[in-house]
Amino acid sequence: MRIKDLEAFRAEVRAFLDENLTPELRDAAALQAGVYSEGDVCRSWHQTLYQKGWVAPSWPEKYGGPGWTPIQRMIFESECAAAGAPILPGMSILMCGPVLIRFGTEEQKSFFLPRILSGEHFWCQGYSEPQAGSDLASLRCAAVRDGDDYVINGTKIWTTHAHYANWIFMLVRTSTEGRRQDGISFVLAPMDTPGITITPILSMSGEHEVNQLFFDDVRIPMSNRVGDENEGFKIAKYLLEFERGGGDAGMQVSLVLKWLDEALVQAEAQGFKLRDSSYLTKRAEIEIDLLALTWTQRRIVSELETGQSVGDVSASLLKLTASDLYQHATELALATLGPYGAVDQRVALGEDEGLIGPRYGAVFGARYLNGRAQSIFGGTSEIQHTIIARSVIGR
């Protein structure tokens, strides 16, 4: 696609956002401390994009995607960031969708994919366990065959938005023989299946995003398995390539900077000035890093087909760089608030009443704290280094 056509596409996206992204949605997105939007904001924006046919920008057209190239998808996402749009949770569209498209049966695809698009199904991710974090292959949550069913017993942890989800994709142990990686299967379960209980875990930012799940004789049909039995680890790693490298790596950072700008304007309207003399330099360094990240992603995706993964090494590189930069950006935003950054704004989160200082600054503390998880979830930065090193050093 030529530059001219891309600019026309950008204008089309911009016009759509101008028309459909309401001030209420923009405001709610700015007051969201975590990365993913929640509740009504999430549902409403999902529906708007769904009606337009744009809710799954990375999916091939055949399965209900808009048929964009990866570069078009980057343009769409950068325009969404520039407009301050909410970010939809990644578990359904970014992670589960590509796995079903690649490994699902025709029946699974025709049942699940339209329901992901419509928002009827909201997914959560059952990977980590208390004893299996970075060492994912040590997971124990077991699925045992019983007739045409699996019976699942065990626990999953750090399950983002499990309290909103009606489906879970999860890794279960189906064999204890041979290599640990060779005894894992990838299965799907409705969250209302008897025997599943959800326990919330509060983050130090004060938010309830993640949970621990307990599975007590949870029975699901074997037809809910994706791929072959004991072949789940390969599928799990394929999904991680999308979790790490499938989104717009710079989008979250652009949003942090945009909301910082708006908080500075709000502060000035309230009669005080937040920037100290080092602000412009620190800000410039983050913008320059963001430029490097964005051009790296462009370079990587420009040769890909729609729906194709960036591959494990590039995914790790993007995830590592983006999470590091996100942490720097949220740190700058919080530091810029000065003493207002020290205010515990938890009571005011989610309500308009009681915000102290510039309105959008009220979540900078929570966003910084929440951002500490960026270099841990989806594989720690240390794991990403190990994956990159394997390719750099060889052997």
Added chain:
Amino acid sequence: MNLMLNESQCILRDSVGRYLSDNYDHQRRRAAQSDEGWPQQLMRGFAENIGILGLPFPPELGGLDCGPVDTMVVMEALGGALVAEPYLSTVVAAGTILKDVDTAAARNAISAIIDATAVIAIAFSQDGAAGDFSNVKAIARSNGDGYFLSGNNIVTRGGPYATHLLVGTCMGVDGRCALFYVPADAPGLTRVNYSLIDGDRACDLTLDKVAVPADALLTSDAAPLIAKANDATRAAICAESVGIMRRLLADTVEYTRQRLQFGKPLSEFQVLQHRMAAMHVEIELAASMALMVALELESTPPQRSKAAAAAMARIGRAGRFVAENAVQLHGAIGTTDELALGQYFKRILAIDLLFGSPDMHVSRYVESCVDHAN
């Protein structure tokens, strides 16, 4: 939009790379450092064997009519072989200026660049470097048929072996900057020669009433051209740095795979693996910035300058990180003068000092943001 190199760029990269690895190794470069004829020999090799001296010039002058991405490809290869000068000053910096000057003298100069009879050193202020190197005045018209140039230019890279100099001056009542194309053997022009830490040669240049003919004046409104040439130089330096960094990492990987300590190769220690992964990430980010600035060279001057500042800032940081870690991972042998490593390290250091540190370029970026806003 495909950002991968196209087929002809891949061929260019491979042919330059192959020619350099066959002809210019570390020992040969070192042996030749005191020999001031070596750079001309290098340039003749480029002209006769791979034709890259004509890269950016129009076909009617014998050039290849290639763009900034092709220059990026060549500069990365020259960086990898540590032979970027005097291609950088002659083809990239002087070439950018001469291409935009529509005079017979400029066209002749381009032809001389292409057949390697002209090697050009830059004697004008390179803003963004640590200070203003240049203080030359064109003081008078002589008989309405030429000029006298007086003044000086310190640390003139490639000056000792240059056949010609591009001299920037303040001239006229309005003090606008002018550019002159001056033969290096002009009477009144003296050079005090010395070596730089990266092995290149440089000189302090003094002009004492150097008489030049009227057509030596390339332009009397040189500021926009100088800014353009400086940004083209920065883009080329970025690509060169990427070539250097790739070589530094490749040497480091190779060394850590061979060196045994505690009974196993260094490359099996996780702390070192992670360091090499971090070096790789820095190089990929740097390569992206080098491509970005190459593509922005044809944008509006403010956008071009901002892109060049961003790229220099980011790549300068990456270069130091990769070079310092390459030495660290080699251990004691990395600190000696025995490996090519030290030469690559010093070129990274020289780039930082000659073309501006990351901090300086961040400041330039900030200024360009403020300028944009106003």
